[in-house]
Amino acid sequence: MTWNTYTAQGQLKQLSAASPLAPMIPISDTVLGTTQASITVNLPSTYQHAQIWVSARSDTAAINSPLRIRFNGDSATNYDNQAMYAQGATITAAESLATASPEIGFLAAASDAAGKWGQSFIDIADYTSTTQEKMATAKGSWVEANATSQVRQGLWTTHWRSTAAITSVTLFPGSGNFIAGSRVTVYGMGVTTPNAIGVGAFTPPTYGTTLPASPADGQQAIYVDSTTSPTYQWLFRYNAGSSQTDKWEFIGGLPWTNYTSASASLTFTTPLAGVWKVHSGGDARVSSGGDASVTPYGGASSGGGNNGPQTAWAAVTSARLAASTAVTVNRAGTTGPAGQLSLSVFPIRVS
Numbered sequence: 001m002t003w004n005t006y007t008a009q010g011q012l013k014q015l016s017a018a019s020p021l022a023p024m025i026p027i028s029d030t031v032l033g034t035t036q037a038s039i040t041v042n043l044p045s046t047y048q049h050a051q052i053w054v055s056a057r058s059d060t061a062a063i064n065s066p067l068r069i070r071f072n073g074d075s076a077t078n079y080d081n082q083a084m085y086a087q088g089a090t091i092t093a094a095e096s097l098a099t100a101s102p103e104i105g106f107l108a109a110a111s112d113a114a115g116k117w118g119q120s121f122i123d124i125a126d127y128t129s130t131t132q133e134k135m136a137t138a139k140g141s142w143v144e145a146n147a148t149s150q151v152r153q154g155l156w157t158t159h160w161r162s163t164a165a166i167t168s169v170t171l172f173p174g175s176g177n178f179i180a181g182s183r184v185t186v187y188g189m190g191v192t193t194p195n196a197i198g199v200g201a202f203t204p205p206t207y208g209t210t211l212p213a214s215p216a217d218g219q220q221a222i223y224v225d226s227t228t229s230p231t232y233q234w235l236f237r238y239n240a241g242s243s244q245t246d247k248w249e250f251i252g253g254l255p256w257t258n259y260t261s262a263s264a265s266l267t268f269t270t271p272l273a274g275v276w277k278v279h280s281g282g283d284a285r286v287s288s289g290g291d292a293s294v295t296p297y298g299g300a301s302s303g304g305g306n307n308g309p310q311t312a313w314a315a316v317t318s319a320r321l322a323a324s325t326a327v328t329v330n331r332a333g334t335t336g337p338a339g340q341l342s343l344s345v346f347p348i349r350v351s
Helices: none
Strands: 002-006 012-016 025-031 039-042 047-056 064-071 079-087 090-099 103-108 118-124 134-143 151-160 168-173 183-191 206-208 220-224 233-238 248-252 256-260 265-269 274-283 292-295 298-301 326-331 340-350
Touching: 025 039, 025 047, 039 183, 047 168, 064 118, 064 134, 064 151, 103 134, 103 151, 233 340, 256 265, 265 340, 274 326, 326 340
Parallel strands: 206 220
Antiparallel strands: 002 012, 025 183, 039 168, 047 118, 047 183, 064 103, 064 168, 079 090, 079 151, 103 118, 118 134, 134 151, 220 233, 233 248, 248 340, 256 340, 265 326, 274 340, 292 298, 292 326
């Protein structure tokens, strides 16, 4: 799978799911307010890979505690584990087969000095696959004292004997509980379902005469009246959290603008339902008064007398119009010099 991003110079560049530049998208961030035996996080099916950051401490009465992992709530002996530990200049290793609680890191615990915690960074590749048995690889560290050989480091690999897609990950200390303040943050990489997340952050907006039918939060789209000869090009961003009926919010583009000195009116027809802002005006010189106005907003201005100047302006930011509504600026007088009329329209938010 590939997706698009941009260099600092604005050049389009395609990235693959394996690229080291692949974007990491936050999925969840859990910080405990009190002691807790375990933390379970859910993994959505919209990504290929996951990375889990753990910063935690155990309350068990020991200097340290293993950090353990399970997938999809499976507590049977379906895991295999390999670990390597570095302590000063010494490296040791350990293997565990057919275990129910594989080790994936180490934590500082209650007998360790205050302020000392354990950290693990866990990678799970292709966790949505249903044909591969799953692997989790982690690196981590913990400190047992400010002394020689007490700054510890480890590498872990956990094998789950299952081809099921991983939907949840449970982390827990080997003994005791996580203390308050322990934190687990989850990131996704490699989008499997582009429209399931706010893809506007790294994918170019769509371009067309309709807006996407099933937009994601943050998705962007360029709306035009014609793909071959547009008279306007409006950039919208979808705000799923908006309390308004119209959730496509206008974020860029020039207004549709027209003017005339030859006719008594100008009209723009709204292509979409939503809130529209209108600027209109003109020097409508009529021989016997008459009104200049903009509809459906109102904004009429009284006549200026025989050949007198007359100007009508309207600026509306909160009126919602249905699709195919004709917005017209006109002058009622029909004799005398024509003068000028202008009409400028752009959206605030639409559906």
